[in-house]
Amino acid sequence: MSLIASNLRLKPDAEYHxxxxxxxxxxxxxxxxxxxxxxxxxxxxxxxAGLIAPESGSLTLDGRDFxxxxxxxxxxxxxxxxxxxxxxxSVYENVAFPLKQRRMPAGELNDRVMKAxxxxxxxxxxxxKIQALSGGQQQRVALARSLxxxxxxxxxxxxxxxxxxxxxxxxxxxxKNIFSAKASENSILIYSSTDPVEAMQLGGQILVMDEGxxxxxxxxxxxxxxxxxxxxxxxxNDPAMNLFEGTVADGKIILNAEIxxxxxxxxxxxxxxxxxxxxxxxxxxxxxxxxxFTVELSEISGSETFLHLKHEHVQVVGLLxxxxxFNIGETVTAQFDTAHLYAFATDGRLKSxxxxxxx
Amino acid sequence: xxxxxxxxxxxxxxLWSVFVIAPFLWAISTSFKxxxxxxxxxxxxxxxxxxxxxEGWRALWKSPAQGGVxxxxxxxxxxxxxxAGSLISIILGTLAAYALSRFTFKAGPIRNGxxxxxxxxxxxMPPVVLAIPFFIMLGKFSLLDTLLGLILVYIVxxxxxxxxxxxxxxxxxxxEIDETxxxxxxxxxxxxYKVVLPNSIPGIIVAGMxxxxxxxxxxFFSFILTFTAVQLLPVxxxxxxxxxxxxxxxxxxxxxxxxxxxxxxxxxxxxxxKGNLSGALK
Amino acid sequence: MNFxxxxxxxxxxxxxxxxxxxxxxxxxVRLSLSSWDSxxxxxDFIGLENYVRLFTDDARFWEAFGRLSLLSLTTVFLQYVxxxxxxxxxxxxxxxQRFFRVLFLIPMMTTPVxxxxxxxxxxxxxxxxxxxxxxxFEMTPLWLSSEVLSKFTVILxxxxxxxxxxxxxxxxxxxxxxxxxxxxxxxxxxxxxxTFVYVTFPLMAPISIGAIIIRLIEASKIMDTVYVLxxxxxxxxxxxxxxxxxxxxxxxFQFGYSAxxxxxxxxxxxxxxxxxxxxxxxLMVRGN
Numbered sequence: 001m002s003l004i005a006s007n008l009r010l011k012p013d014a015e016y017h018x019x020x021x022x023x024x025x026x027x028x029x030x031x032x033x034x035x036x037x038x039x040x041x042x043x044x045x046x047x048x049a050g051l052i053a054p055e056s057g058s059l060t061l062d063g064r065d066f067x068x069x070x071x072x073x074x075x076x077x078x079x080x081x082x083x084x085x086x087x088x089x090s091v092y093e094n095v096a097f098p099l100k101q102r103r104m105p106a107g108e109l110n111d112r113v114m115k116a117x118x119x120x121x122x123x124x125x126x127x128x129k130i131q132a133l134s135g136g137q138q139q140r141v142a143l144a145r146s147l148x149x150x151x152x153x154x155x156x157x158x159x160x161x162x163x164x165x166x167x168x169x170x171x172x173x174x175x176k177n178i179f180s181a182k183a184s185e186n187s188i189l190i191y192s193s194t195d196p197v198e199a200m201q202l203g204g205q206i207l208v209m210d211e212g213x214x215x216x217x218x219x220x221x222x223x224x225x226x227x228x229x230x231x232x233x234x235x236x237n238d239p240a241m242n243l244f245e246g247t248v249a250d251g252k253i254i255l256n257a258e259i260x261x262x263x264x265x266x267x268x269x270x271x272x273x274x275x276x277x278x279x280x281x282x283x284x285x286x287x288x289x290x291x292x293f294t295v296e297l298s299e300i301s302g303s304e305t306f307l308h309l310k311h312e313h314v315q316v317v318g319l320l321x322x323x324x325x326f327n328i329g330e331t332v333t334a335q336f337d338t339a340h341l342y343a344f345a346t347d348g349r350l351k352s353x354x355x356x357x358x359x
Numbered sequence: 360x361x362x363x364x365x366x367x368x369x370x371x372x373x374l375w376s377v378f379v380i381a382p383f384l385w386a387i388s389t390s391f392k393x394x395x396x397x398x399x400x401x402x403x404x405x406x407x408x409x410x411x412x413x414e415g416w417r418a419l420w421k422s423p424a425q426g427g428v429x430x431x432x433x434x435x436x437x438x439x440x441x442x443a444g445s446l447i448s449i450i451l452g453t454l455a456a457y458a459l460s461r462f463t464f465k466a467g468p469i470r471n472g473x474x475x476x477x478x479x480x481x482x483x484m485p486p487v488v489l490a491i492p493f494f495i496m497l498g499k500f501s502l503l504d505t506l507l508g509l510i511l512v513y514i515v516x517x518x519x520x521x522x523x524x525x526x527x528x529x530x531x532x533x534x535e536i537d538e539t540x541x542x543x544x545x546x547x548x549x550x551x552y553k554v555v556l557p558n559s560i561p562g563i564i565v566a567g568m569x570x571x572x573x574x575x576x577x578x579f580f581s582f583i584l585t586f587t588a589v590q591l592l593p594v595x596x597x598x599x600x601x602x603x604x605x606x607x608x609x610x611x612x613x614x615x616x617x618x619x620x621x622x623x624x625x626x627x628x629x630x631x632x633k634g635n636l637s638g639a640l641k
Numbered sequence: 642m643n644f645x646x647x648x649x650x651x652x653x654x655x656x657x658x659x660x661x662x663x664x665x666x667x668x669x670v671r672l673s674l675s676s677w678d679s680x681x682x683x684x685d686f687i688g689l690e691n692y693v694r695l696f697t698d699d700a701r702f703w704e705a706f707g708r709l710s711l712l713s714l715t716t717v718f719l720q721y722v723x724x725x726x727x728x729x730x731x732x733x734x735x736x737x738q739r740f741f742r743v744l745f746l747i748p749m750m751t752t753p754v755x756x757x758x759x760x761x762x763x764x765x766x767x768x769x770x771x772x773x774x775x776x777x778f779e780m781t782p783l784w785l786s787s788e789v790l791s792k793f794t795v796i797l798x799x800x801x802x803x804x805x806x807x808x809x810x811x812x813x814x815x816x817x818x819x820x821x822x823x824x825x826x827x828x829x830x831x832x833x834x835x836t837f838v839y840v841t842f843p844l845m846a847p848i849s850i851g852a853i854i855i856r857l858i859e860a861s862k863i864m865d866t867v868y869v870l871x872x873x874x875x876x877x878x879x880x881x882x883x884x885x886x887x888x889x890x891x892x893x894f895q896f897g898y899s900a901x902x903x904x905x906x907x908x909x910x911x912x913x914x915x916x917x918x919x920x921x922x923x924l925m926v927r928g929n
Contacts, residue, residue, distance in 0.1 A: 071541040084535045088557040101544035368730050382759045455654035461649035484908050485862040485883035488903035492665030516662050547646040578754040578865050593752045612910045620750035628743045
């Protein structure tokens, strides 16, 4: 079974936009759509569900034109970020709702409902009222309801974003387990998120989305190692990848008068000219003999420190794996791990990556 | 806080309560009077100022021929027209309100907001403006002086109220619930009555109450559009306002007409305290 | 979300309303362009003559408008202030809370005409209790037949009748306010007056606007009270726009002219309310 979208388009207005969205998805896989807020992720999910009709372009499932099928006949399931359940029904009735709609016989219905509740860890909650549940429990009910249908396509729109940190981690693990079990079945799972870490953790394929467009569709590993453009590198890294302008000349990379270094291996064959270079925060470290930078800001986060450094037009953020204190305005010397340097053309496209070499 | 504010509060509340009750007390007292007690100057307390009689009350179900002022039939006419008008208005109004809340309409330059405005603007028109045209129109269809004719007119009066309240209410029910119902296999009609409607009961009750109140208390339309065959309660009572007004039966009739909605007052207060009304009225 | 089904939801109500209304409105427009009255009962066509007349030759109409504005603005203002005060008082700890709440709701549940009939007997200048009590103080005000006092009596009856409406909306609003701002205020040591001015009132602004507009719309139609209490009198002291239209139409049977009056009135009202709504919103927003 495959879901193919080609050139889905929706006129930009206050809420919605899709610009020539194309992708191909097959059954048994998890797809994570990652993008910033308002990138169009929810719009895309709703279009797949059938709640929004694209102005042009097509969506086909196994060759059938999905666009002609109304929402209630598409076999999809959706979980929202706002814990959506039917307030007037109990937990059991909530989960049973889609099956009752299909007029499933009572015995089979009951089995499926109980199985779904067990999968999300809510045995014994059948008769509870929705309002009496905590956020995490409500979201589990929504999840159970989406599982019980055994739909072709399961859509999850940032389902964990409204939960607290610990709960998010816990549920993410459970999600993975539930869905890798499902993944071997006949469904496509589409999960949207703004958090690159979450995307990487889920594994599966990643679709990077921005301003209504799909910028890159590849495996998590591929997106990490070879982001196709500067935009992608910004979206898929947290903290965002450092970008700075520079030129390639005479076997060196020149950022400004003080900061120059030899061309790393994978950039040797780059033609001379101006580029935008990228370096992850973890690839910047403090060391003697490095380049001089002024400390603009230092943020302690957990057991790491984010150090914001500036030298003329070069502004970077470094990630130090210990807690250290700095004064604003202090001068430090920082070193770049050029083996992990990315080179992008001035229009943003990837030219050379540490993992894939020249493009 | 202090005693000052508290005493002030109780004083004010008591004063207003007296103001509210005054006409009722007067009506109760008057309903037990007769011609003598009324025309000899104002009298107040039964047995002290005057001899109470039940004439005023008995007259309420005696026909005019027997010297009475029969309000039994008008009373039930009012009940029927108010209930029928309210019911139809709520059904049609709620459906329309749901459409205006959830879907987008576009007919040339006309959008949702304009359609809602059209519904609500019906309330701006004073009855007088519509009375003559309605008079002529109902005349053409032989609906003057009929219950059906009145019900049709009441729909125009009450549907805007239902639409007004329900649009607001539906806007507060998250769309995502409708969407989930659709995804779960409901077509839009099923999504409405299986999921949205059960969660809108408070709003419907509020709309229902306001419809009942404005329906029961209408005077003008029933005044203009009915004569003898059909009379509604307010008209029947005001008709008593002639040169020799029988104050006693007038007061008794007035008290009877007020009674049903006092029940509604209790229901409204119940709702207020339970917090349902506040959500519906915002 | 846009499905074909949406029409099935909207159209029944819309079509019924349009159906019942279309004739009256269309007819009124047509009437306004004719000179139908009891002498010449015919649907002739006189163009905009009626409109010209009402703009140039009919001071009484505009006076009625003035009176209407005075009466409705005064009553709505009073209803708002009193209604708000009452709502605040029964909002929290008070003895017999339920009793008072129900009691304060009752006047609006009564039929205005009927209560006005009672008020008429109440304020009856020779046989009513008010003057009876006051006569002991050598005062017998002419509640219903003095120019100034008749307005007062109308306002009083209106306030009695409709303050509960404001009271209901405002109390519902108060009951739905979040607790946090009040907790914060009391921690900051604010007394009842400060709390009201800086917390309660601003939070109630949107509901206040809605209530005032709804009430103004209803108040402008004031008819029952005037009809029963004073019949627009004495003279024209309490004659409001709708009463004037009523006289012209159903007393003097000048159908054509009263149709023109009705439409002009309607348009002025719609424009006025749109403006008033916008002003109120700006006022409340700025006050915050």
